[in-house]
Amino acid sequence: MSDLTPLRDLLDHHVVGHDEVKTALLLALVTREHIYVEGPPGTAKTRLAEVAAKGSELDFFFYQLHRDTRLAELVGDIVLERRKVKTDGGAPGTAGEAERIHQRIEPGGLLTAEVAVLDDISRAPGEALNVLLRILNERRFGAEPIPLMAAIATGNPMDDEYYNEPLDPANLDRFALQLRVSGLIQSGVDEAKTLIDRFASGSVVEQPDPEPVTDRATLDALNKRMYEVEVGAAVRAALLDVLRTLVLEFECNETNSLLTDRTFLVKAIKILRGAALLAGRKAVDLPDLAALSWMTTFRVPPEAHEALPRIVGRVSRQIQAV
């Protein structure tokens, strides 16, 4: 039970299933981290992002990326300023007149939004995303801080049949949380039946605009409380052991993984705190380490990612035994 329960209920009301994505979305809002959700078309990726944003009454920027996406489309308009300048003209007898031309950006879009949904991010040319993702990371544009809390990016699977370039590893690292979703119907889970039943019974309206159930002040307060969540020595030791296992046993290195210090030594602490806070606790507990699975999805080789719950379990038992 936490302050975000109403928002979670709202997500449940609008979208069937996808428990993990919903939890991770709330985690992103609380920890102010960005999230990347990858899945085939029609798996409610964009819808979830939209409901979360509107349900928390945040300024919302939606952008569908494409092959020709340019920076200006994301950050506002490019303005050319022209100012008349007097010059002496150089030589005698010349009347001088000059124009100084300055190019700047009138902030808009991403620079003024609190939540940004970047749809189909894998369609934009990898290289073009560089500046966008740097803005996301630093949360400022030039010297100006921006109000952005979280960016929610979606992408299609990087298989051959989808015509997109794989994201640049450095760019992918900007999204602390990373999840893979699959369609309910395709994967044949029980919720597929619920999904169809709900549409059949008319208990969901197809595209209603969600009413806000929480607001920025609540999220700000939660974010502040997050830093008060205690991260004890045992949890830190366990986290380090999990990372050590990934490096030493699963041979994650610079070429096959994105096991970056920024993400796993700095942001991981935030994610763990956020997970504890969402569970209504004031200290991080060993089971919270399960949230690491949402960080490793595209950062380590698949076999290491799949083994993560097992590694966390083993490490937790060892730590408890000490």
Place this chain on the structure above:
Amino acid sequence: MTLTAPDHRATELAAAFVELRTALGRVLVGQDDAATGLTLALLAEQHAYLEGPPGCGKSELAAALAALSGARTHTLVFHRDIRETDLLGDVLLSRHRHRGHERLRRELIPGPLLQAEIALLEDLPRSPGEALGPLLRILAERHALGQPLPLESAVATGPLEQVEAPIDPLEPGQLDRFAVQLRLTGLLTGGLFDEAAVLLERGAAQEPSRAAVRSTAGSAHPPAVMSTATRKAAQRAAAALQVEPRTLDAYHRLLDRLRQRTADESASGDRLMSDRSFSSAALRLVRAHAFLRGAPAAAPRDLGAIRYMVAHRLPEEVQEDFDHILEELLGDPPNVTMAETGAQMPGAQSQGDDSDGAAAASPASDSWIDDQADLPAPPTLFGKPPPPAQVDPLLRALVGRIERGRIDPDTDPGGQPRGYRPLRDLDELIDADLIEALLFADGRLPGAPRTFERKRKSAGGAVAVLRDISASMAGRLTVWSSQVVLGILRVAARRRMRVGYVEFHHRALPHHVGGRLLHRSYSRLAEQAGQAKAVGQTNYEAPLRTALEGLRGGSGRNRHVVLLTDGLPIIGDTTVRRERQLARRLGVALHTVFLGNGDCPPVLDDISLETGGLRFYGRPLAGGGLRLEER
């Protein structure tokens, strides 16, 4: 006056930089070398290039240097759309009326980068060519728009080359503008778990107030530890430091050793010991090193500063050994070393190993790539080398194909500008020539303004060589195919293409370096290619599959596979239908070279024709040699 008490003043100035070094070390856990390297760079007024995996703190360290030093700083984030005006400053368009005619002139007003004392150049390798060229020139000349710049140090950051990224790596010649070159390692991937624990503890203890400040206003930077006057006085004092004669002597010997080691064939990595860097820049750093430890003159031990220069100038093995080489040298009495050097003079009898011989034969830094004599000799049969294969026609055709592939004919928004083209729609005004766009807006341009035409330059490209080593390839064919492989490696090395090498018989035997099929360890592969032994039967499917899987990950378009064989495939899918399809989809050109006797198997023609590859065969020559000709 400082002139009357130089020692006291110098100590004070050095102390300021020692404090800078200490504060910098506190910013990042476990990156002490980088902290020292950056401090030396600023003290010696040299440029620095920082590379490392994402998220290891490159930008943070560079920003901290700027903040701590109190220098006027400008940060520029490079991206594909960066323009000349971002780099230099605003455009001033002036119109002068003079005796009835009007003269239009376009000038640039120096922008913030040109006024900066420290320039932070983030993600420099992402810069398009038209910005990179002028920038590197400015950095070298410290002069722009007709005036000297206040620039002391430019600190550039870039990704590690190994990471698959859709960008061209900078060439060693471009990186040479940065005297200091530092390679950062991640704590986790570098196995520095104790340091990682410190970082975790720091994060767990972080005050909510400070964290809140960070999250809204970016990184909180430490306050300056010195004034601009102190910084400049220290730089002047460090530059004026004497270099002891024995230090110069040791430096010459160090360069000798580095040259010898660099000429060793088995070493992989860059080799570029330019005059520019190893004369003035190196000595400035050596002086700065001495100044930092409070010495009155640069002693031989200050040559340790050279260690911060070598990341892109010496092969990796030599870099790793640098400290050892220096230590050994400083431990040696000079006369012994002189005698040793004398023994290697041309004409003197040298019974040393091969690498020393190669060093004497070719002291130049990067001529190894072009000089066939440097590559290991192909294996000989019956003690006598067979007549060589004439592989040039193949190499010429292959080079042509590679060059053509370097510029994709399609325009690409992510590509680099290559000239101008007419505007097609108004969206493209962003990319249009600034002046023309303005004149257009005023209605004074008869047509539409021109816009940049962007074409993608491939990211170096890659070539995988598949070499048949089945039993029938024994004898001369082994030697000839080694020559072909070595030729291709030379072509690839010259263009910094990544290479892969797969030997195959009934199975594919890929030669991985660092766990990857494609890499730039040319000489390691060259050595490998000289050792092939012919066994087993022929299978095309396995090696093609292996190569295509390896090429699949990259996004570059300039991708080639060269299949070298003497016979029909017997094992596996002999039509390699799926592999041909995959190659077409990936846009990989499959070139085939048939070295056997008799008719070329039709499947080889199919493979090449379908994928736009070249077709070659070996024509036996009268003297027993072989000439590669197009089929």
